[in-house]
Amino acid sequence: MHDTIPVAEVMVTDVVTAPPDANVTRAATLMRDESVSSVVVARDEIPVGILTEGDFATHLCERADLRDHELADVMSEPLETIAPETTIVEAVDVLRTDDLEHLPVVDDGELVGILTTTELSYYVPHLANQARHAKESDEKAGSLRRQVRTDTQYERDEWEFEYRGDDEETVSVGDVARFSKVLSSEDVEAFAESSGDTNRLHLDGGYAAETQFGERIVHGVLATGLISAALARLPGLTIYLSQESSFRAPLSTGDRATATCEIVERLGDDRYRIETTVTDGDDAVVLEGDAVVLIDELPPEPSAGTESATTD
Structure with missing residues (x-):
């Protein structure tokens, strides 16, 4: 999970720097030629400041000539x-x-890399385009981040996704995707309403307390849905072909659940076999199984003016 990944694994190591006495024109030229959004200012190889594209915009509003x-x-x-x-x-x-939006990485006073929201967005997708997407009020489930990914309609701040692979554009054996969210009482009730599975074990706390579980638990199929959520965020258009699952333990309502999907075999014709696991907030396995998916190419983006469905 994210709390175990050091920034050393995702930072950019080729950092663009300039001395404090260099002029702003030099920094602008470096940004353009190196295709970067910041220049770290270093004195005797020790970082002392930073100039970003945002800083340029701020200073241009305050100074007639920066050159x-x-x-x-x-x-x-x-x-x-x-x-x-x-x-x-x-x-x-x-x-x-x-x-x-930029964090230089320093080891024993030496500049060894830089981390930006761009690198982090590959591992924590809701950070992508953070400055360009405003938060919208949603009392039940928090704010939406629209168009964060090309293959999902929207993301929510409280959802977590991580993809570990050699290439963000294609999948290969060994790649791992994880999706995590809290399965709230509202989620369980909404699933019961939409599916028709209104078993009191999932909905009635007093009733559930008298069962072997002692409390309300999440529908097993709802927990399986987190696997689908993780697979939907693989590079390309993921089409579910089959899923076999074994339920190992109950999942309490209100617990955070994490689906982990590891690509273990390429079956040919863009089909892959994937090992699937769902764990609870204590990392106990509640569900495990096997899935087969087809990874197709993403369709072209709708042209300007084309209407698409959104969720508010």
């Missing part, structure tokens, strides 16, 4: 940095708390 100013005059300081062993979750907290 001849030294970076020392316009850089953001003091510089917020993190260590290589910092986890992705900890990095996200720093970015959000300090309203940042």
Whole structure:
């Protein structure tokens, strides 16, 4: 999960730097030529500040001419940095708390990399395009992040997704996808209404307390749905062909559940066999099984003006 992945595994190691006495024109040229969104300002190889595209926009509003100013005059300081062993979750907290999009990674005073929301978006998708997508009120399930991924209609802030593979564009044996969310009482009740499975074990706390489980539990098929959610976020258009599942333990209503899908075999014709597991908040296995999927190419994006369904 995200709390075990160090930023050293995802950071960019080829960091673009410039000395404090370099002028702003030099920094702008570096950003353009190197296709980066920031320049780390370093004095004697020690990072002391940073100049980002956002800083450019801010200073352009305040100064008529930036070209001849030294970076020392316009850089953001003091510089917020993190260590290589910092986890992705900890990095996200720093970015959000300090309203940042770039975090230089420093080891024993030496600049060894830089982490941005772009790299993090591959592992925590709801960070993608954070500055361009406004939060919308939704009392039941939090805010929506629209068009975060090309293959899903929307994402929610409280959902977590992680994909580990060599290539973000294609799948291969050994790749792992995880999807995690809390299966709330509202989720269970909505599933009961939509599916017709209104077994009191899932809906009536007093009734469930008298059963062997002692409390309300999540529908088994609803837990299986998290596997479908993880598979839907694989690169390409995922088409479910089969799913075999064994239920190992009950899942309590209100618990966070995590579906893990590992591609273990290519069957040919873009078909793959996938080992599937669902665990509860204590990492106990509640469901395990096997799935076969077809990975097809994504359809082309709708042209401008084409209407598409959205969820509010």
